[in-house]
Amino acid sequence: MRLFEIIVLAFLICTIYLLFRKNKKLFLYSLFGGTISCLFHFYLESYRWQMVPAYLLFVIIFITYKKWGYSLFWMKGLLVVWFLCSVFLPIVVPVFSLPTPTGSHLIGTQVFQWSDSTRMEWFTSEIPDDYRKIMVQLWYPSRSIENNNPEPYMDNINIRSKTIGSAGGFSGWLAGHIELIKTNSFLNATPDFSSSPYPVLVLSHGITGMRQIHTALIENLVSNGYVVAALDHAYDCNLTVFKDGTIADYRSDITGHPDSMKIRRKQLNTRVSDVRFVLDKLAEISLPSMFGGLLDLGRIGVLGHSYGGATAIQVSSEDVRVKSCLVLDSWMSPLPGDILKTGINQPFLSLGRPHWDDSNYPSNPVLTKLFMGTFSEHGYYFTLKDSRHLDFCD
Numbered sequence: 001m002r003l004f005e006i007i008v009l010a011f012l013i014c015t016i017y018l019l020f021r022k023n024k025k026l027f028l029y030s031l032f033g034g035t036i037s038c039l040f041h042f043y044l045e046s047y048r049w050q051m052v053p054a055y056l057l058f059v060i061i062f063i064t065y066k067k068w069g070y071s072l073f074w075m076k077g078l079l080v081v082w083f084l085c086s087v088f089l090p091i092v093v094p095v096f097s098l099p100t101p102t103g104s105h106l107i108g109t110q111v112f113q114w115s116d117s118t119r120m121e122w123f124t125s126e127i128p129d130d131y132r133k134i135m136v137q138l139w140y141p142s143r144s145i146e147n148n149n150p151e152p153y154m155d156n157i158n159i160r161s162k163t164i165g166s167a168g169g170f171s172g173w174l175a176g177h178i179e180l181i182k183t184n185s186f187l188n189a190t191p192d193f194s195s196s197p198y199p200v201l202v203l204s205h206g207i208t209g210m211r212q213i214h215t216a217l218i219e220n221l222v223s224n225g226y227v228v229a230a231l232d233h234a235y236d237c238n239l240t241v242f243k244d245g246t247i248a249d250y251r252s253d254i255t256g257h258p259d260s261m262k263i264r265r266k267q268l269n270t271r272v273s274d275v276r277f278v279l280d281k282l283a284e285i286s287l288p289s290m291f292g293g294l295l296d297l298g299r300i301g302v303l304g305h306s307y308g309g310a311t312a313i314q315v316s317s318e319d320v321r322v323k324s325c326l327v328l329d330s331w332m333s334p335l336p337g338d339i340l341k342t343g344i345n346q347p348f349l350s351l352g353r354p355h356w357d358d359s360n361y362p363s364n365p366v367l368t369k370l371f372m373g374t375f376s377e378h379g380y381y382f383t384l385k386d387s388r389h390l391d392f393c394d
Contacts, residue, residue, distance in 0.1 A: 001090050004041035008054055009087055011037050016079055017062055027065070034058050040123035048177040050093045054086035076314075095180045098153070098216050098394070103223030108142035109151055110188030111135065112285075113243045116277050122270070123235040123251050133248070135232045135240055136281070137211050138184055139185060139222045140294060140323055143192035153181035154212050156241040163239040163250065184219050188304040190290075195225055197296035200282060204315075206331070206393075207252055207308030210238045213393045214305065231278055233271050236307070264307075264334040273313040275302060276319055299323055305392050306331045309350075316344040328392040329353055340367055343374025350380065353387045356379050 001009075011034030018027035038055060041047075061079060101107065112135070119132040154160055157179035164175045201221065203214060211230035218228045232240040234248035241247055254266065279300065286295040301324040304312035309330025316325040317339050325344060329352040332340065348371070356364040372381045384391070 002045050004037060004045050004097055005051060005090055007037045008034065008041055008051070009090075012054055012057060012086065015058070015168055016083055018077060019061060019065060019079075021085050031058065031062060035162075047178055048090075048095065048180060049174075050089040050177060051086075053082060053089060057082050057086055067137075075204055093174075093177065095177055096299070098183055098219065099143070099221045101223030103220065105141035105192055105223045105225060106143065106145060106189060107139055107185040107219055107222045108145075108191060109137060109139045109183075109185040109187060111137045111155075112281070114277070116273075116279050119273060119277075120291055121234075122266075123248075132234070132270075132274075132277075133242060135211070135242065136229055136278055137231075138227065138229050139218050140227045141192040141195070141198060141222055141225060142186065142189035143194065145186040145189045147186070149186075150182045151185045151187050152179055153183055153215060154178055154210075159247065160239050183215055184223075185215075191294050193293060194325070195352055196294050198225055198227045198294060199299035199301065200295050200297060201226055201228045201301045201303055202278055203228060204271060204275055204302070204304035204308030204311040205230070205233065205237065206304075206308050207236050208238050208250060209305065209308070209393070210240075229278055229282060231274060232391065233274055233311075236267060236271065256266060261333065265282050265336070268307070268310055268314060268334045271307070272314045272318065275311060275315045279319065279321055297321070301326065303327065305329060306389065307334070310334050313344060313348075314339060316346050316348075325349070327351070329387075329389050330368070331361065332364055335367075335371075340371050341374070343371060343379070346377035348375065348380065349382075351382050351384060351392070353389060353391070354383045354385065359389070 003038055010028055015027065015030040015034055018030050021027075038058065041051075057079070060082070064079065114136060116132045116134075121130040121132045124130045136351050157176065161175040161178070164178070173267045201260060203211070203218065205211060205213060211232050214230065218230060221228055232248075234240045235251040237248065238250055248267070276362065282295060283297055286293075286297060287290050300314040300321050302315050302322050304310070304324040305328040309327030310332060312325050312327055313330065313332075313335060324347045326349045330350060331363060352365075352368065368381065372379055
């Protein structure tokens with residue numbers, strides 16, 4: 001819970017207590033203080049729906065006092081129950097905080113929209129001449145910030161909330177408070193060249209994921225001296241919002257399709273091309289500009305979660321610019337058989353859950369072990385006890 005939310009609830013319990021004690025003067029002071037704290041809360045922290053019962057309770061307490069005074073004991077009992085609900089909601093559905101990064105660098109970020117004129121968008125056959133577009137967010141070490149207003153965890157939450165709710169199986173308005181979550185990153189912060197150039201990592205999200213859902217990991221890496229580029233794989237992503245406000249919705253639900261794995265492999269090739277395209281664009285922005293000399297393109301790594309893990313492995317197999325590969329609970333089934341049997345040349349680290357028995361691909365660990373068997377050195381595979389698939393996200 002945030003500071004003024006705690007203050008509001010503290011005034012609320014004091015107001016109810018003083019109503020019970022029949023101390024009119026202190027009761028009115030407490031009611032006034034609660035009202036003022038609500039105003040500060042609205043102005044400094046912003047409203048969220050989980051606090052609505054608390055806001056309304058101040059009004060109900062005042063109406064109860066004016067209409068019945070101190071005599072209606074059953075109403076007082078109802079006020080206590082309402083108060084408990086007012087405390088329960090913001091605790092159970094909090095505005096969570098991202099972990100404080102462990103490194104010494106401040107964190108800057110920028111968002112880019114790039115279009116690949118060499119690839120037609122096969123997800124949008126209804127739109128002629130639609131070229132593949134992707135959104136890419138770059139996080140980098142920074143030496144100073146121009147403002148003290150960190151970036152929100154997700155942009156355009158008014159557009160995203162419906163699809164976030166659909167993915168989670170709840171109404172979209174319930175996710176509205178996500179816009180209040182702040183990161184440790186600052187838009188357009190001045191890059192820190194004191195230890196540059198920095199190794200570069202490109203992150204590929206899982207299916208229905210998005211570039212933001214690994215922000216805690218990204219910020220920790222950047223604070224310790226990495227540059228990280230995370231992309232939205234359009235139409236595999238939960239929702240991509242382009243700079244002009246247009247969207248690429250999720251179009252990858254092929255559950256039950258008889259050729260689902262064939263389609264997934266086609267999508268995988270698209271994802272691989274996305275990552276390789278990002279590597280090309282990073283080479284461009286590392287030329288003289290505010291990022292000139294910041295990126296060490298001789299030290300590039302790729303990492304990914306789930307479907308993004310398969311993406312990272314195949315990119316490593318195809319692109320010699322990649323020097324290392326890290327996967328988080330990687331989905332191995334879409335990978336071509338030759339990659340599973342022959343492996344990759346780069347150092348490799350896999351972190352995963354103990355089993356996939358609760359998924360549609362229970363044999364996934366078998367494929368992982370087949371792939372790991374191709375390494376004579378520099379191949380590492382760890383399972384995290386009691387972990388589950390989404391534990392590798394924020």
